[in-house]
Amino acid sequence: MSEPTVIRVATASPYDVVVGRGVLDRLRGLLPAGVQRVAIVCPESLEDLLDPLAEHLEGLDAMVLQVPDGEEAKNWEVAAACWEALGEEGFTRSDAVITLGGGATTDLGGFVAATWLRGVAVVHVPTSLLAMVDAAVGGKTGINSPAGKNLIGSFHEPVGVLCDLALLDTLPRAELVAGLGEVIKCGFIADPRILELVEETDPAALTPDSPVLRELVERSIAVKADVVAADLKETGGAAGHPGREALNYGHTLAHAIEKATDYSIRHGEAVAIGCVFVAELAARTGGLDRDLVERHRAVLARVGLPTTWDGSGVGADFDSLLATMAVDKKARGNQLRFLVLADLARPTVLAGPAEDDLRAAYATISGGAA
Ligand SMILES: NC(=O)c1ccc[n+]([C@@H]2O[C@H](COP(=O)([O-])OP(=O)(O)OC[C@H]3O[C@@H](n4cnc5c(N)ncnc54)[C@H](O)[C@@H]3O)[C@@H](O)[C@H]2O)c1
């Protein structure tokens, strides 16, 4: 048990993100006053985590919506099964959804909460590092479409987020490392102290009970909280800042890679590759300093994240990735838009880059394959 840190997400409907170890007792306080019934969206593989959570829901009527694990849950059929179950139980607007799981579960459960009765309250209890530092915060919810990742969804903010670092004790190491992909992303776009902490720390020491990991979690959530408070719906930031799109750093290629692999690559791993790609793109198109480009490779590789990908394992070439990137949500008409850095912690939008530049940047991460 540790004293929790509370990070306020100061949007028009503000809410708290509570971070600490052994802090599940804070759950009740995050639920809306007067709630009598909750639906807990949780993958079967994480059902062992339900009992510790249920201890803090005494007196409430609780139902469990069991969903498939990971990306398998982010589709229309699973959402429809959840809606059906809520309908059978007569779930009303005074009831609340709780999600318990990784980012795929918070995305799906958040989407169900956003759409049932046009929106019921949701509290996220993320269980992966990636979901704590990113997916559970900020209100993006969604499912995948055959055309690509997260193409169906809505903005629906949680009423609270509970990040109990003790839940990470069972998280496989590769999943924790994947979460560091989004943490490092926050370092490049907004908070360079994150990069220093990763560079100064033995990666093996980044365990769920480490104070450095906790600081990385809190700093990443603070980055996300600031960005979404300024531009919740990704309509644009204040002068000189791209707004919420900054959080999409590395994601344009990442989502195309995820689709190409049929979601067998972890999201955080794909983001790591995508960050190196946009760093190389920025070097070609905006003269981004080479040292900063190499810093991307070094810090990501240091924690064990991939920095190269050539698509050969899944038969994906650059043209097929380009076709997927055409439906990225940042695209406007037939113009692709990428988040790049003008400098460290200075994200900016690169609209309509030349195909030659995209191909050349891709060649640097794919060992020349195009
Ligand atoms: N909405 C957003 O703002 C946002 C932000 C970032 C990522 N995402 C989405 O989040 C998803 C990635 O999240 P993720 O990396 O958490 O993936 P995930 O939800 O698939 O979880 C990864 C794996 O870890 C397991 N797991 C999670 N917690 C565990 C625990 N405590 N113990 C043991 N195993 C555990 C899961 O069962 C799963 O097998 C992607 O779909 C991505 O698009 C959304």
Ligand SMILES: O=C(O)C(=O)C[C@@H](O)[C@H](O)[C@H](O)COP(=O)(O)O
């Ligand atoms: O919250 C955001 O905004 C982000 O872009 C965070 C990303 O890490 C996350 O993967 C998000 O789901 C991507 O958003 P999308 O709009 O490209 O689907």
Ligand SMILES: [Zn+2]
């Ligand atoms: Zn992401």
